[in-house]
Amino acid sequence: MFSVQVSGVEQGTVFALRGELDFxxxxxxxxxxxxxxxxxxxxxxxxxxxxxxLFCDSSGVSALLWLHRQLSAQGRALRLAAMPARVSRLFALTGLDVVLSVYADVAGALGSNSRVIAAGGSDGPAQPNEELSA
Incomplete structure (x- = not known):
């Protein structure tokens, strides 16, 4: 089962992914x-x-790249945070960790003085929490 929980915060929006991101x-x-x-x-x-x-395949990578392109067209950034080692390997193999900024944690990705693990992305209020599940 996969879900996306969307949380608005002062600095932007957080999408918490749970489960397997695939086709x-x-x-x-x-x-x-x-x-x-x-x-x-x-x-x-x-x-x-x-x-x-828990898992991400090429369809999940495509979905993230689509979101990155759409947000970039608006002058906004897509940042990845708290990447598990098993998923991080896929991002390294595909080069997605070079295209997008990858941070150690969500707070770092939202903060202006945060440490980037892998650079690539770009860069502000938000909505109430909502959750989508499959």
């Missing part, structure tokens, strides 16, 4: 991303909290 579940990420894109320019970065991500 069958990427629609939840697309739906959450489309709602976020309606906020438009100046709404701050989107941080993907990967701490609960």
């Amino acid at each position: 069958d579940s990427m629609v939840q990420l697309h739906e959450a991303g489309e709602r976020e894109l309606l906020k438009g320019r100046g709404a701050g970065p989107v941080v993907i909290d990967c701490s609960g991500l």
Whole structure:
């Protein structure tokens, strides 16, 4: 089972991913991303909290790249945080860790003086919590 919990914070928006991001579940990420894109320019970065991500395949990578391109067109950043080692390897193999900024944790990804583990992304308020599940 896969879910995306969306939390608005002062600095931007956090998408907490839980479960396996694959062909069958990427629609939840697309739906959450489309709602976020309606906020438009100046709404701050989107941080993907990967701490609960158990698996990600090429479909999941494609969904993240799609969201990155859409947010970039609005002058916003997509940042990855708390990447588990098993998922981090895929991101390193595909080069996604070079395209996007990867942070040790969500707080670091939201903060302005945070330590980037792998650089690549770019960069502000938010919505109430909502959750989408498959």
